[in-house]
Amino acid sequence: MVTRSANATRVIEALSERFGTRLSTNRDVLERHGLSEGHHRGIPPDAVVFATSTDEVAQVVRTCAAEKVPVIAYGTGTALEGNVAAVNGGICIDLSGMNQVLEVNAEDLDVLVQAGVTRKQLNTHLRDTGLFFPIDPGADASLGGMAATRASGTNAVRYGTMKENVLGLTVVMADGQVIRTGGRAKKSSAGYDLTRLFVGSEGTLGIITEVRLRLYGIPEAITAAVCSFPSIEAAANAVILTIQSGIPVARIELMNEGQLQAVVAYNKLEGFEIAPHLFYEFHGTTAGAREQAERAQEIAAEFGGGDFRWTANLEERNRLWAARHDVYHATAAIRPGAKVWSTDVCVPISRLAELVEATRVDLEAHGLLPLIVGHAGDGNFHLGLLYDEEGSDEYRRCSAVNDRLVDRALAMGGTCTGEHGVGMGKIAKVEKEHGAAVAVMRTIKRAIDPDNIMNPGKVLRMN
CATH class of the missing domain: 3.30.70.2190 (Alpha-Beta Plaits)
Incomplete structure (x- = not known):
């Protein structure tokens, strides 16, 4: 039997009247929307709403805000750090139905898409224009999710990350207000750069519903x-x-x-x-x-x-x-039935070899396979850690290796995550990496989302 708060029950009743069959409390649907591709345990929401427009997202958020019920955005579920787990319950907004390419400005090399458009879908749409979008995190992730996690991938050494390629956003705030950041101009010095604030915020400050992106000519x-x-x-x-x-x-x-x-x-x-x-x-x-x-x-x-x-x-x-x-898939095939813990760090490239070698020694000393692959051009690399089940001795060894990996990266002037994001998996490491600056981040979070309803339990500890 599903146990939910009275507030969540009232929200579900109100949203059911508005969305009908596009609101689901089916157990399988809930479990799928609380689980992403990483190793973290899935935590299902109380209900899932399948939205098709920014206005609908805003309606859901306003209804949740009135009852102080959490809201979690969901794209394709390809995140790796438990980014979509409903740690405090609440309503998941599935944005996959928001999959329209709204504008292509070929002359100015920019495009406006809804958040549910995937990178492969966008490039298929662009194939007759001679343009393409180069950011490739591996999975066919949604572009809204890629913006929310500040994704990058194999092409980042030349084309940069999502941070460099997002020109503007449409965002639904914690009170349901809709704002637009950035624009089509190639540069601006007007006001605070809110676009960069939301890129990488993982849905903790607002829900991204539209993304304006930079495009590039397909190479000859x-x-x-x-x-x-x-x-x-x-x-x-x-x-x-x-x-x-x-x-x-x-x-x-x-x-x-x-x-x-x-x-x-x-x-x-x-x-x-x-x-x-x-x-x-x-x-x-x-x-x-x-x-x-x-x-x-x-x-x-x-x-x-x-x-x-x-x-x-x-x-x-x-x-x-x-x-x-x-x-x-090759990592998973080494030991069928084992789980894969994928983690990443990033350091200055001058320290990459030293970090990779130290990590290899650490893995072998603790009886774990050294499976290392990286975006060497920007100092970012990944480990594939195999373990049998959560809580086992092998799992604990993987966790300890991951902790030491991050600590070594930070000591080398690096970061705890180059592209996977923080989610709920690296909150403590963000605090270690940023120190007193975390207090400033909390101040921003409280100002924008005073009731902590936007994807709570991710990126920052709020108490």
């Missing part, structure tokens, strides 16, 4: 390459010199031998030496992309790089990148 040519290295240090040094040399690499991904072995076995790939590898992608003119690849090859050779295989052929590019794209 794309060249992909892969190269083995004698050590992680050699690979990392090749990355540093590649970036310092001004080569406009679009992607440069690092994979250690443990992770490579897993993906080779999973995809039955041939021609890969089991050793640390870098995966590259270059965008530009045909001559330019070729020149970038050749220069990167010269740098790789300076650090003992092995067979540098590169190609502009689409099918061959996809085959080279298959090893990188299937990391999560």
Whole structure:
């Protein structure tokens, strides 16, 4: 039997009259909307409303605000740090039905989308315009969710993160008021930069319902390459010199031998030496992309790089990148039935090799597989930690390794999360990272959301 507060019951009754069958209290629906792809335990909401417009989101929030009932936004459920768990119950607003591309301004290289549009859907819509949106976090996440978590991914080394590519937002505030931030102008010095305030706020300050994004021209040519290295240090040094040399690499991904072995076995790939590898992608003119690849090859050779295989052929590019794209599934396949704890940190790239090596030693010392992959061009890397069940000895070892990983990253001038977000999983680490600045964050949260109804229990501890 579901137990809910009297306030939540009144809200559900009021919303049921307005939304009818688009409000659900079905147990399976609730459980699905309280669970994301990370390792954290799912916590279902009291009800789910399937919204189709900003006005409907505002109606739900106003109804919840009157009764001080929590509100949690839901996009595709691909978050990794328990970002959508309803820790205090409440109403989940599913934004997946808000999936319209509202404007494409090809001449000005910008687009306006509803929050439920996914990155793949947007690029399919844009394919005849010669434009594309480059931010690729791996999963086919919603663009509203990507803005809310300040997502990035493999292309960030050239195109930046969501922070650099969101031009403006439509946001429903905690009282149901609708505001619009930013705009189509390429620069502005008018007032506070509220767009940057909401990007990365994970739904704790307001619900993003529309996003205006920067677009880019599809490159004339794309060249992909892969190269083995004698050590992680050699690979990392090749990355540093590649970036310092001004080569406009679009992607440069690092994979250690443990992770490579897993993906080779999973995809039955041939021609890969089991050793640390870098995966590259270059965008530009045909001559330019070729020149970038050749220069990167010269740098790789300076650090003992092995067979540098590169190609502009689409099918061959996809085959080279298959090893990188299937990391999560390859990790899960190592031990069927085990759970995968995916975590990330980010450090200055000059410290990346040191952190990766220290992490490998830590993992092996505690009987855990060293499965490491990273966006080496910006110092961001991920661990895939395998464990049997929550609360087990193996789980505790994974948790301890994760804690030490974050602590080492912070000591190196890094951050506790480069792109996964805080959710409910890294709240304590945010406090350690930001110190006294967390008090300022709490002041902002209390001013904007005085009753703490917007995705409570995420990003910050409020008491």
